[in-house]
Amino acid sequence: MTDEDSILIGEGVVLDSGAASVPLRILSGAIDVIVTVVVMATGFSMLTDAVAQLNDAWVRAILTVWTVACLVLAPILVETLTRGRSLGRWALGLRIVRDDGGPVSVRHAAARALLGVLEIYATLGMLAVGVSAFGTRGKRIGDYVAGTYAMRTRGARRSLPPLAMPPALAEWARTADITRLPDGLALTARMFLGRAATMHMAARVRVGSQLSARFTEHVSPLPPAGTHPEDFLAAVLVERRDREHRVEAARMARSESDAARLRALPYGIPDAD
Numbered sequence: 183m184t185d186e187d188s189i190l191i192g193e194g195v196v197l198d199s200g201a202a203s204v205p206l207r208i209l210s211g212a213i214d215v216i217v218t219v220v221v222m223a224t225g226f227s228m229l230t231d232a233v234a235q236l237n238d239a240w241v242r243a244i245l246t247v248w249t250v251a252c253l254v255l256a257p258i259l260v261e262t263l264t265r266g267r268s269l270g271r272w273a274l275g276l277r278i279v280r281d282d283g284g285p286v287s288v289r290h291a292a293a294r295a296l297l298g299v300l301e302i303y304a305t306l307g308m309l310a311v312g313v314s315a316f317g318t319r320g321k322r323i324g325d326y327v328a329g330t331y332a333m334r335t336r337g338a339r340r341s342l343p344p345l346a347m348p349p350a351l352a353e354w355a356r357t358a359d360i361t362r363l364p365d366g367l368a369l370t371a372r373m374f375l376g377r378a379a380t381m382h383m384a385a386r387v388r389v390g391s392q393l394s395a396r397f398t399e400h401v402s403p404l405p406p407a408g409t410h411p412e413d414f415l416a417a418v419l420v421e422r423r424d425r426e427h428r429v430e431a432a433r434m435a436r437s438e439s440d441a442a443r444l445r446a447l448p449y450g451i452p453d454a455d
Contacts, residue, residue: 201319202276203333208311211334213270214257215302245248253303254295261291270431281329281366284426290328292440297376299326343376351417354405361400368422371397371415378412389414 202210225248233241260268265277265285278286296313301310301322315434317319319331347355373391378386394411396420398404 202274202312202334204314204320206274206276206334207314207320207322207332210268210270210274211302211307211310214268217269218252218256220291221256225252229424252413253299257295257298258288258291261286261294262288271332275334276332277335278325279333281331281369284329285329290330294324294330297322297327310334319441339363345372345375345416345420345423347420348413348417351405351409352412354403354422355417358405358418358421359402360418360425363397363400363422367393367396372419375412375416376417410436430435449455 226245229244230241230247233244236244257268261278264272271277278290280286280290297309301307301313301324310324313322313326314320317326321331325331374389374393378390381389390411394414397415401418405417
């Protein structure tokens with residue numbers, strides 16, 4: 183297991199993070215670059231013929247907009263709508279996720295795309311490859327800034343069992359104030375809970391206690407006295423996940439409501455069939 187594929191926690195225990203290897207990232211990136219260059223070249227040819235009658239300033243402006251659309255806007259749109267996928271990543275079974283394992287948003291995709299212009303296109307990929315080769319989990323600069331990494335979705339090691347809310351902590355978790363966990367901490371805890379049953383008991387107790395102590399810095403009030411560290415970790419992760427789902431569901435409902443109002447005709451005039 184390489185450094186890019188693992189997280190080292192207390193007592194030298196190594197947990198698999200499912201991170202993609204650097205060669206896989208290079209190959210998936212090469213596929214995406216080839217597709218982008220082909221689309222750009224085709225667009226340049228078509229646009230040049232279409233705007234031949236315009237002056238040079240307008241031609242340059244239109245071609246600049248097309249370049250920005252291909253190199254920045256298109257990757258942001260694709261990565262956001264597909265939750266971290268692209269043609270190259272789909273072909274090789276990869277996905278971009280947050281450091282805590284969650285799905286990426288527009289903010290993450292924008293940071294990666296903007297820095298990708300420098301890392302991938304301006305330096306012919308040399309900067310991205312160099313940083314990925316010597317960084318953790320195969321990250322490039324855009325990943326460090328965005329707080330993301332490439333995860334394997336095919337050929338990865340055994341998937342983790344789903345987490346469930348400990349019944350005794352359900353009421354406490356609903357009212358607890360849970361602040362944002364540092365990058366990697368939630369993922370480390372999730373990997374620990376998934377592998378805890380296979381760990382040596384002494385190491386399991388030590389690692390669980392260490393992670394629990396770190397979680398207490400981000401939760402208020404603390405769980406009831408005598409709560410098992412693993413139950414505490416599971417309760418925080420499940421409640422955090424459920425809250426993110428509720429926020430996303432509410433956002434989607436608002437978007438659908440706004441779209442319905444925009445589509446509706448004014449003054450109650452029925453739409454024609």
